[in-house]
Amino acid sequence: MENLELAIQEIKQEMPGLELRENEPMAARCSFRIGGPVRALAAPQDVTGLTKLCYLLKKHELAPYILGNGTNILFPDEGLCDLFILSTEKLTNMFLLPDGAIYAEAGVSLSKLASFAQQNGLAGLEFASGIPGSVGGGLVMNAGAYGGELKDAVESVVIDFLPEQAMYELTNEQCAFSYRKSLFQKMPGCVILSAVFRLEKGDPDAIAERMRNFNARRRAKQPLDLPSAGSAFKRPEGAFAAQLIEEAGLKGYTVGGAQVSEKHAGFVVNLGGASSHDVYDLMMHVRKTVYEHSSIVLEPEMILLPPDYKLEDHGPQVPLHRIWGAGAEE
Ligand SMILES: Cc1cc2nc3c(=O)[nH]c(=O)nc-3n(C[C@H](O)[C@H](O)[C@H](O)COP(=O)(O)OP(=O)(O)OC[C@H]3O[C@@H](n4cnc5c(N)ncnc54)[C@H](O)[C@@H]3O)c2cc1C
Known part of the structure; x- marks a missing residue:
């Protein structure tokens, strides 16, 4: 926290031309339309700027969190005291x-x-x-x-x-x-x-015809009219997440503003005003119910932030494959 504030001060001095947005709400930056503010969001001009920014963070023993299009992330409503680097505004050659x-x-x-x-x-x-x-x-x-x-x-x-x-x-x-x-x-x-x-x-x-075909299939099957982060769970070996969720009777299951899509049970959608807690609670209920129903553990495909979110609080007692931060598996 203290390191981050010092780093932000130094970044402002050393990189005066850098676009640095402070306390930026992430709901506007991700496809789920959920999430409170992060301490800062930087958009470097080019690869040189990005590298310099990363090295300044490293000097303060901080690692950058990189944000792409934000289409596979659930940000917490409470916000995050971190600096995120936006790669999609300028690094587009x-x-x-x-x-x-x-x-x-x-x-x-x-x-x-x-x-x-x-x-x-x-x-x-x-x-x-x-x-x-x-x-x-x-x-x-x-x-x-x-x-x-x-x-x-x-x-x-x-x-x-x-x-x-x-x-x-x-x-x-x-x-x-x-x-x-x-x-x-x-x-x-x-x-x-x-x-x-x-x-x-x-x-x-x-090639164009194949692209049209895939996109038509997508529009027909996926709830593209509602905010989401794509497939909520990975495909377990030998099964399909959407089918398991449907068989467990969870299609349309709703917590607050979050819902297991009625169009495609593999998607969790934001019906409007969903909180990150609604999505977490819904996903944990889905995991638990599918596990009880089929003994198969569903692993989230989207990235749930913060990374130290405690899944054990939400049973079943199965580990989540953690991909970010200390203790990442494999
Ligand atoms: C409607 C919808 C449909 C989707 N359909 C599919 C699908 O068919 N197949 C599929 O695989 N996915 C799908 N997704 C999920 C998502 O689009 C993909 O996972 C996509 O690759 C994520 O890219 P992003 O730029 O949005 O990454 P983000 O969500 O911004 O980030 C994802 C992860 O990558 C890291 N990251 C991003 N950029 C960098 C970088 N430059 N350097 C280091 N780390 C970085 C982030 O830190 C984060 O850990 C869908 C999502 C939606 C909303």
């Missing part, structure tokens, strides 16, 4: 490399990346055109849909790794991608700066 691969900075949206690939006759990112996240957030989560995942398209990723004050270029294999997982989830202090995507050549019209 994208171009074709001489060898035909695509270079994209962390803040590029996945839909823009998919459209750029289509316009250049490159196939393999059609699945990503309807995912509302950014390249950085997408790589952290290894976002995927309709049989595709970012891991199938990414060749390398450049990161700034604060603990070592160093930048690394990681190959696809080094990123250790698997279903909704990546190495980055286990690397506190890692900031994704950019990535290179290597795709197959394809017919632009056929």
